[in-house]
Amino acid sequence: MIQIAKPLIGKEEKEAVQRVMDSGIIAQGPKVKEFEEKFAEYIGVKHAVAVTSGTTALHIALLAEGISPGDDVITTPFTFIASSNAILYCGARPVFADIGEDYNIDPAEIEGRITPRTKAILPVHLYGQPADMKGIMELAEKHGLKVVEDACQAHGAEYDGKRVGSFSTGCFSFYPTKNMTTSEGGMVTTDDKGVYERLNLLRSHGMPVRYHHDILGFNFRMTDIAAAIGIEQLRKLEGFNEARIRNARLLSKGLSQVKCIITPKEYKNRRHVFHQYTIRLDGFRLGRDELIKNLNDRGIGSMIYYPIPVHKQKLYLDLGYKDTLPLTEKYSSEVLSLPVHPSVTESDVEKIVQAFKELE
Numbered sequence: 001m002i003q004i005a006k007p008l009i010g011k012e013e014k015e016a017v018q019r020v021m022d023s024g025i026i027a028q029g030p031k032v033k034e035f036e037e038k039f040a041e042y043i044g045v046k047h048a049v050a051v052t053s054g055t056t057a058l059h060i061a062l063l064a065e066g067i068s069p070g071d072d073v074i075t076t077p078f079t080f081i082a083s084s085n086a087i088l089y090c091g092a093r094p095v096f097a098d099i100g101e102d103y104n105i106d107p108a109e110i111e112g113r114i115t116p117r118t119k120a121i122l123p124v125h126l127y128g129q130p131a132d133m134k135g136i137m138e139l140a141e142k143h144g145l146k147v148v149e150d151a152c153q154a155h156g157a158e159y160d161g162k163r164v165g166s167f168s169t170g171c172f173s174f175y176p177t178k179n180m181t182t183s184e185g186g187m188v189t190t191d192d193k194g195v196y197e198r199l200n201l202l203r204s205h206g207m208p209v210r211y212h213h214d215i216l217g218f219n220f221r222m223t224d225i226a227a228a229i230g231i232e233q234l235r236k237l238e239g240f241n242e243a244r245i246r247n248a249r250l251l252s253k254g255l256s257q258v259k260c261i262i263t264p265k266e267y268k269n270r271r272h273v274f275h276q277y278t279i280r281l282d283g284f285r286l287g288r289d290e291l292i293k294n295l296n297d298r299g300i301g302s303m304i305y306y307p308i309p310v311h312k313q314k315l316y317l318d319l320g321y322k323d324t325l326p327l328t329e330k331y332s333s334e335v336l337s338l339p340v341h342p343s344v345t346e347s348d349v350e351k352i353v354q355a356f357k358e359l360e
């Protein structure tokens with residue numbers, strides 16, 4: 001079976017974990033600090049704060065940017081639920097804007113939704129494809145809005161030669177299926193010293209000094225065990241990303257010969273790191289569920305990310321959301337992700353392409 005996702009844990013990670021276990025410091029300690037410094041350097045920012053997940057990264061990033069009850073945050077409905085739930089955790093309201101052909105929030109859809117309540121824009125770099133950061137940063141500047149980037153699928157992706165997560169305050173996940181892992185884990189990146197200081201307080205019970213509590217914080221601390229895995233994974237990340245890009249280009253080359261399949265776009269000024277390789281079915285002979293079953297019968301894993309847009313989820317319908325967002329709704333009914341991770345081999349790619357040729 002060619003799996004849709006597969007973490008790559010080697011002996012380096014195992015030995016690093018063993019050393020942390022032997023050191024006796026297993027909660028947040030020197031390894032977390034080292035991981036933060038190395039990750040900040042990789043992204044190209046001054047500061048990074050390690051946390052327990054991508055979800056908690058988004059939560060405290062929004063709080064550190066000052067998002068509070070009564071605020072609106074404009075975001076994409078075509079994402080994993082955590083992107084907009086983090087806005088709800090702050091007592092603020094997600095406002096959904098439709099997406100473009102890159103599957104990311106379309107700047108042209110944002111401006112008409114800006115009101116005096118709007119405090120921030122939360123773009124997601126979905127599938128590892130950077131959002132249109134030029135358009136988004138121009139709007140933010142023009143209207144005095146904060147930007148929090150959900151880069152949970154985009155470690156190492158670039159826009160105009162700049163890594164995502166460095167345009168403003170960035171959030172990353174290290175869940176096992178992501179481009180790099182720490183088991184569970186997350187990171188916030190920023191150049192802003194004030195945001196950095198608030199992130200530190202929010203992560204650990206609002207404590208500037210032990211047992212002095214200045215603000216309402218949380219326990220979102222990463223362990224040194226997780227950080228030790230992260231340091232080794234970060235060393236391998238560029239190799240992983242290059243393998244993903246190579247596999248994606250081979251898939252696109254093969255699938256370009258198959259009728260009624262739309263392959264993912266690569267833009268000249270953006271580096272797509274293919275967290276997912278996602279095609280769209282445009283009148284394909286088989287329906288999507290039938291195609292998934294046929295691929296599965298041939299030993300090929302596939303997955304729909306995401307079958308229900310956020311504004312159509314029960315939670316959001318119950319909150320009163322009634323949006324109609326045409327491209328989001330169209331694309332979520334057509335997309336299918338295929339295996340692209342670093343363990344996928346050239347012969348796996350051939351097998352996938354061959355399956356489509358037989359099924360078209």
Ligand SMILES: *Cc1c(COP(=O)(O)O)cnc(C)c1O
Pocket residue numbers: 052053054055056079080082083124150152153173174175185186
């Ligand atoms: C994975 C993911 C998250 C959440 O990260 P966790 O580590 O699972 O909490 C948030 N946003 C997006 C787009 C993701 O893919």
